[in-house]
Amino acid sequence: MRSQPSVLHLDLDAFFASVEQRDKPSLRGKPVIVGGVGARGVVSTASYEARVFGVHSAMPGHEARRRCPHAAFLSGRFDAYRVASRQVMTVLRDLSPLVEPLSLDEAFVDLAAARRPVDLSVPGLERLIGELKAEVAAVTGGLTASIGVGSSKFIAKVATELGKPDGHHIVPAGGEVALLSPMSARVIPGVGPVTGEKLRRIGVETVADLQRIALDDLVQVIGRAHGTGLKALAFAEDDRAVEPEREAKSISVEDTFDRDLVDLAELATIVDRDAHQVAARLTAARLLARTVTIKIRLHGFVTHTRSRTLTGGTDRAALISRIATDLLGEVDLTPGVRLVGVGVAGLTDVLQEDLFSTDDPEAVAAEPEVADDVPADGPVAVDPDPAAGADADRPAVTEHRAARSAGWPPGADVEHDVHGRGWVWGAGRGRVTVRFETADTPPGPVRTFADDDPALRRV
CATH class of the missing domain: 3.30.70.270 (Reverse transcriptase/Diguanylate cyclase domain)
Incomplete structure (x- = not known):
């Protein structure tokens, strides 16, 4: 401390x-x-x-x-x-x-x-x-x-x-312990809905309750590692260092086998386990991944990779596992598999960029990348109608799917040859409505154009 x-x-x-x-x-x-x-x-x-x-x-x-x-x-x-x-x-x-x-x-x-x-x-x-x-x-x-x-x-x-x-x-x-004591136990990292309910059942609702309860009683309910950690934090015991950012480019887990495997069900089980480990590391790092990759090394040291990119980031184990298992099925495994790995790339901040996905976050944004027959020592690829007179207090918010497909998402920056800079107020039915204003201007006028107007473009 x-x-x-x-x-x-x-x-x-x-x-x-x-x-x-x-x-x-x-x-x-x-x-x-x-x-x-x-x-x-x-x-x-x-x-x-x-x-x-x-x-x-x-x-x-x-x-x-x-x-x-x-x-x-x-x-x-x-x-x-x-x-x-x-x-x-x-x-x-x-x-x-x-x-x-x-x-x-x-x-x-x-x-x-x-x-x-x-x-x-x-x-x-x-x-x-x-x-x-x-x-x-x-x-x-x-x-x-x-x-x-x-x-x-x-x-x-x-x-x-x-x-x-x-x-x-x-x-x-x-003053740390006195500050924490009257607070809900949920203020402590690691006390979510599930753990919170377990604690409530043994009479622990505040940090003061957590401070008073015997460690052995706490361990019986939530386990030794978790209980010990929560007990320490209840007394403000936290010696974690402030660590400068180290940007991760990718996360992966690989398994090498003593004998070549050929059974698809057995390999799928291993891939599922690896996918869950990758997802856990993503969650711990507060990251999301856009690309899921599977790496397969066959008997004879020929390596295959398959990748699939999503429209939005994810850290969901079930989704990563499903994609990896699908990619596994695209490779001929009959020669026998000596190594399999699951990886993710295209990492971004958790609970931020992926929340901007306007449609199915599991949708594929690009064709899978494929790399086959690569020697082990060689390279491996890895709105209501937004017409004049619409509500002037808020942008139109319907027909968003059409707005995205037309390239005019609400709030996007645009520029018009005549009217200058502005942002998308709403779009749909072949039209796009723009509020012409910037951070340095007063609130500006709203005008509607055809969504293919050559004078209007995204910035």
């Missing part, structure tokens, strides 16, 4: 929705919901104006529309979010070389390794937080962040939650 509050956690407030409100003046102060806009879409981020209606991240899009039908439903602009994220991470890395991004909008910073002297007293941290929040707003064009500081990553993250939105909270060293 650290003797001073030297771990800082920063979380950008309603990040995706805030970027949209920043760049779309007509949406400022209004409910904005960003995510998948198709039948199977999921909410990625809701603005605070939408949250008062009960809309939250990971909620099905149809439920969000039921709760907040007057919101602006946007498909998201991931490039814009990446730019803002890089700007914020640069500010944090200018403060300390030890920055651990958790996603585009969230990171830990080790203040003990700061590039300049940092006063870790409460007044000193108050000044630092004020400077950071001002700098984040300056480089991003007005985005806000919530910040927590504590003696560990766990406490810093809890502190951030206490400061939301657009606030901060500092937990002085020595």
